[in-house]
Amino acid sequence: MAKPGEHKTVQSRILHYAEQLGWRVVSRSEAEARRGFKDGDKLEQRCRGTDLFFSELLYDKALEFNPRLPDDLPALLRRFALLSSDIFGNRAALDLIRGHGKFSVNDEKRELDLQLIAFDDIGKPPAQWRNVYEVTEEYSVHNGYYGNRADVVFLINGIPVLVIECKNANKDEAIALGIDQLRRYHEETPEMMVPPQLFTVTEAIGFAYGITWNTVRRNIFNWRGDEVGDLEQKIKSFCQIDTLLGFLQDYIVFAEKDEELNKFILRQHQARAVEKVLARAHDPSKSRGLIWHTQGSGKTFTMIKAAERLYKAPDSDKPTVLLMIDRNELEDQMIRNLKALGVDAARQAMNIKDLADILKSDYRGIVVTMMHKFRGMPANLNGRRNIYVLIDEAHRTTGGDLGTYLMAAIPNATYIGFSGTPIDKTAYGKGTFKTFGIDDQEGYTDKYSIRDSIEDGTTLELYYDLAPNELLVPKEDLEKEFLNLAESEGVSDIEELNKILERAVNTKNFLKGAARVPIVAQYVADHYTQNVEPLGYKAFLVCVDREACELYKDALDKILPSHYSDVIISHNHNDSKGLKRFHYDEKKEKNIRKEFAKFGTYPKILIVTEKLLTGYDAPILYAMYLDKPMRDHTLLQAIARVNRPYENEREELVKPHGFVLDFIGLFDKLEKALAFDSEEVNACVKDIALLKGLFKAKMESKAPVYMQLIQHNFNDKDVDNLIEHFRDKERRKAFFKEYKAIEMLYEIISPDVFLRPYIDDYATVSNIYAVVAKAYAKRVYVDKAFQKKTNALVQAKVSSTQIGESSGIYRLNAQTIELIKSQHEGKNTKVINLVKSIEKNAEEQSDDPFLVTMAERAQQVLDSYESRQESTQKALDKLLELMQENEQRKQAQAEKGFDGMTYFVFCQLLDHGLADAEAVSVKIGEAFVTQPNWLKSEDAYRELRQSIVFALFGVLQDMNEITAIADELLRLIAKAHKAKR
Template sequence: MVERELQSQKKVKKWLIEDLGYRFLGNKQDQDNTAILEDVLLDNLRKRGYDDSLAKRAVREIVALTKNQQKSLYDLNKEIYSLLRYGFKAKPKPDSKPVTIQYIDWNVVENNDFSFAEEVTVRCLDERYRKRPDIVIYINGIAVCVFELKRSSVSLNEGIRQNLTNQRKENIAHFFDTIQLIFAGNESEGLNYGVIETPEKFFLNWKEDTKAEDQLSISIRELINKDNQPLRAGLISLCHKERLLEIMFHFMIYDAGVKKTCRHNQFFANIAARKAVQENRGGVIWNTQGSGKSLIMVWLTKWIIENITDSRVIIITDRDELDDQIESLFDDVDEKIVRAKSCADLRDLLNSHEARVMCSLIHKYGHDAGKQSDVDAYTEELLKALPKGFEARGNIIAFIDECHRTNSGKLHAAVKAIMPNATLIGFTGTPLLKKDKKTSIETFGPYIHTYKFDEGVEDGVILDLRYEARDVDQNLQDEDKIDTWFEIKTEGLSERAKNQLKQSWTTMNKLYSSGERLQRIAADILFDMNVKPRLRTNRGTAMLVAGSIYEACKYYEIFTAKGFNKCAVVTSYEPSQASVRTATSSLTEESEDEFKKRIYENMLAGKSVSEFEAEAKELFKKQPGKMKLLIVVDKLLTGFDAPSATYLYIDKSMRDHDLFQAICRVNRPDGEDKDYGYIVDYMDLFKSLQMAITDYTSEAFDEFDAEDVEGLIKDRYEEAKAEMVGALNSLSELLSGVPYPQSDQDYIKFFCGESEEERKEDEFTDRRDTLYTLVASATRSFASCSDRLVSHFNYDSAQVKDIRDKIREYNQLKDLIKLASCDYIELKPYEADMRFLLDTYIHAEPSQVLSSLDNMSLTELLVQRNTTTTVDQIFKSIPGDDNSRAETIENNLRHEIVRKLKTNEVYYGKMSEMLEDVIRRRKIEALTYKEYLKAVVDLANSVIHPEEAGGYPDTVKDSEAKRALYDYFNKDEPLTVAIHYAVKGAIEPGWKGYKPKQNKVKRAIHNVLVEFKYDNAEASTNQIAETNEIYDLIQKQVEYDD
């Protein structure tokens, strides 16, 4: 570990001791450690007054569990957590009552021993290897937290990946059986946390709630403010003794095979709600869509049942899907919930004490969710025929889901009529309407906790959204779009095939010009499917919201007619004979009802609607390449279990909450290549784009308070222009460091250094990464706002042309540096999108050959056999002057040689010498241009195709490993072949990581050497040395991998 990492570790040690009062156990590097310090645990149990024999039995019980490695990490961790939370029950004597031994005193913090150790060495499953977490926190000798710390210049993601590697079965998964929180941090990014098996993308940063009023939160904020350094703040927030116990006891959950803990918004929502419940007052919890509202319900329910005397919780929803989801979630987390199947059933449940947690549905059908008639019917049925002496028994807390709806006041009255003493808490993921806000607050009480959309975006819990209004009449007449689509779709096709496709396009174009609106929108979406990176690569999906079931079916017909079959309609429609019994009005024309029935029956292909929808949703979520588009009307637009997508196409008039919830279908994170959710609006829902996107109070969102919806969608043009200006300024500042006269070679030296070693140094790597990021940012943002710079931002055409020329030059410089540094193999996250945008908005592509470098190195390009491109054309296509082009080729050759050198030092050592000779001769002008090109092509051919250029015999040339042995043995063909087949016969799966199998390979090598070179089998010093040398060479050959 370098000094700077040690400094981070020293600081964490200091803060744990001085700020949090932990006891330091020392450095554990020189001993093998386990997850439980038995002596410390036994000593604490004795101090807390437990009988000595019972304390020893409790220690044996938990230690035995950690040694049971037949179970998965998830199952063992769950079992041990249950033991920690609920204690070990044992009888002091056979005839006595059982006693509960608590390993941790959850009520009195001071009764526990909080300690930590550093450099905790742990033996792997393969006992020859060790892993060493930086810091481990123990409570009463039980390991509960693990830290991996990095220096400020190294991403904390490396620490996350290190933690995940350690949890592999073959490493130290057994040490994580007791672990509750896992940390990775550095001084620049702070501290991220997760639990066992948490994927890297779900590790989160904690944030204190400045509005939290409980005494613990106030104390923690005051302590943090003494030295508000990110790493220290995260440590104090999560490892403060009382806070750590709180999270461990109340906020761990095992959800259908996945362990989870709380995000900060879920934690503080619960803390705030507890106070409201204890004071018998209701209120509203507004946590934005996608931020984990359902788990807030689960954790709050559990706390209420455990802490409020005679308490009962009922969850009331107004959608079938939500009712199903809530029941399913409680089942998944092993919490018993009883589902009331009718109002009579609910009355019976309330009139008895048996059920502690219940859920009830307002209406019996999911389609008209939340309509006033449903609430009226629910109220009437709930109150009618109340049995004599009816009383809703117990201390009831009622959760009203989706409390933002207009009818919540009437529902509140109905619930209060049958449960007059209940405390009502409303949950919503969307803002309250201005016209309902006063009523809602009067009904439920004030906001208990809020976590708004922009807060979720800032925390990375949900994604920001990008909005685009499309004018259907203009989009498909755009020749640039058509050309782009055509070039992408015809890449690699013959001219004949291209002509056939052109004919097909001409036919489709007639349909577009017919004025049929749905045809145009469908074709527009198909265009996106073929050019938008996440849709084109089958990583992302889209949803289309149609105006009616008929329109949804029409869309489906259009898509399938165009050959796009990766779509499905999901609506409330059920095809049946009854649905068309009176639908026929003409024997020659199909009615709308008959049309819907025919489309549905063709789509279902014999399956029931429920079976088909379940299959379509599963494919959409898990195999997007097979189901890329769902066409909906009302269904699937709400609920935590509703599928998420990347693009949402809206062709339906929507307002307020319906619109808010619909657009939140695309705000869920889904891998590093999903940066935003995209909203494409065909209905002009945001009449005035400027106002709508600035404060959300125009048209579609005019009924929201502006502060409640701040940050939902950004003005993409304003943001793009700001991003463009910032990127161009940063590029200018970056390039000001290039010394004059700023020739191509000056740029290469500035970004790549003057040697292979310098090129790899962090200084030059970081400098190049900055260049690539800024150029990509400038290109992307200019493409997004270029057509508005004159009309919206008062640029003149000359300024726009100057920016376009600058960006073209920056892209040429980027290509020059990428080639010279051999960075072309590192595809940047936006590379595909950038190529599309460059083609669309910047027409002067610097080189056509560069496109083929996407999947081929320059060295391979020089020697490829399947191209008509000449070497001279390749050379001329490289950015820069002749000297910089030559350096680019030489750097690429050197990179290829260095990469392969370890596999055959003899052969590629000669190649390296030959390259240096070519470079020397070029620099002293001893080679003509033509001779130089021939020399580099010959050298490239020798590097890429040594089997052709190395003069190897037929028995050797077909194998890279045999060629390496042949060169090592100075062209001894029999010995080469003998060693090769001896090694092939000796290797076994996993041999490179297992000592006994490695020794078997070494013995095979030694036996051949004895046969060919040595007089006796006695292992002399020379024999051992040569055997080891050959073994090292063998290990480097990919051919001998498992």
């Protein structure tokens, strides 16, 4: 039967499609020769830093592009070889690729730019290409400690720029496996990942892409194509020459976040918007545009990159670009990010007069400013056409007189508005369309909707629940003082909202009532500790005003330890003594925000009313306790704080969605609270009752199928039957997937009275999963074991005979074989327990390479058993035979008086027909003892290898044979150590 294979189905097809795009396919043998490998060299001997490149081609192109470059190939290669093997080295490599490197022309006593890649190939036909585009496979690297081999590597002018990992289409979690492999490359052979800037992982169905040195799951994206699984289309769009050159030249960004260097890639919708902004700005017949990219989709980077591209574009003709932002704290950040992109001509308008002087003086460059600095600005300060204004949060920034002052001061400018929320249906929304959308039939120049974002995994769905009725704002007060007020419609600024709420006397009195605050605080504390904290996430408590923040902090401190929560508010010099407790200086507030965004740190609940409700990005934030009336843009911006994807591989957390617990009653009036297109609202905000319905449906339709497998109250016969039933991989895979979906629903909903009828059945299904997973799963991605609440339930509800160390793991000794034969458990259980026992003993006895080899052979038996190539009895016989061989080996080893390592070396030397193998193996065994860090230290590795060579030199004369045996021993023992890790 034909089966999909990694090379046939994926790897060879990528090479074929790349060749059709104009990439020359270089065979592995040719690639290794061009990298300086010699015939007969072992991988460990031949791979070092500079042989990552096709060096001669790199130098030839460098001389072609830089005629005055000194004739010194080693000096050019040293530029790359000396780069640090980390994100900083990767940034420096990209600078070299982009032509930001320098070289000295001694006779002229000056420096010139070093060009290594010609980016003007973009848009040209192949006959006019100046670069050489090549692709090869099985690209191996070894650094003396570890060796890795990338499946496919794309090179431009001999520089590797893209790595593709290929996986078999029928392999479980293929994309996750490929990403893990790339993470391993960064850890084990980091020098391999210094020049490449991008990676993709595919199994011919999915196609994930990202940038090197940022393999966090939320920064790995699916390449959107026309059809799912169309590998040809994805390769021919992603690996198209213009696309890759565009990524390298423009759409990879390094920026500081929380004082750490981070690397980002602009996604398809971001790059598309930037190109549209450039096209609109250079269109002589149009001067307005509107970019709607939903919250959390990278709008800030889109604006920064658009500003940089506009400034540098020849068609802009030395322009002035105004970056209009909506928050003071963003001004410095914008300037820093522009500098990081290499834009020196960027300045901040410090005040109204400074901005007027900049415009009057005809300054050419990028100006970062805010709308309020246009207040009272004279008309016709600058009438140039090539002034481009990029306005953040355009749905509110240009409202009122300020927008008039702006457009009168620079009447011929092009205005591009950016918005993170949909344009609402109110008069304000219509005004935004009128201001920015007049040149586009649909009103938008580019749109990346909430639905698009959720489909891409850029943001998550939001689920809500209502607090008990007695805690909700009385409906008549809410409607009279807020929802029915015409002036509250379309409110897009938190300050405007606060002014409206100041007049909502009854509502505010209710929200801050002395009797209500302790009850709500208790409800929040209980919900957080029971529903959210066990999941590993954090929460916001959004209060109606700053005084309410103080009230809730004091109330929570009576229930939870004081370090569980903290308050972030703006300062007012008239504040009470109680509020001044939270007048943190900039450094302390910054530290609180930073610690909150981390896993397992305090605070776990932030109490806010205005600050952090826009712009603050903490993906670990899962729950929002909403106790402040909001609507439209302010509500959508606030709840969008909890919709950021989050993954923590170490803790095995993958955030399923965001959650809002509504203490106001807004979500009971969604059509009034969110005056946007209903399709957008429904894509984003969902009632948690939907999750309860889904859990109920799965427990009533799926769970009984699995529960009927338990016939004997979970005794040993049930365990054996489960192992046999789920021996089929596809059946097992389907069960794991179904169970994990049910488990996640339980974790989210629990504790809730709704779950009471399902508790016993759910615990039984969880126990079935425990047995099957422990028996078969080598690794379960996302969740290796139970989630926390499920684990507590299983411990409390079920006393089972799960396979575990206490009853199923054997010590490998002479009595074990007879013990296994005499036990009454089923043969299926014996097979599984034997394999687990062999693997565990191999892990524990780290000085015995034989056990690792034995574990590998046991795994082969298990694979044959699972695929039903071996009967249960035959698999059991083979495993017992392995144990018998191991006992014989241990007896022979004991007679020699050798430890496991020395005897392993002795056997290898005997296989090579070496005379006096016993004495030599003792010397080599002692050498391993004296260099315990040989796998971590290059010096220790070198010393150990030298000791092995000296030991062999006494009995062999051929140096080639000596080094071959030494390297083979090191390879085998390193492999054993790696397997144990």
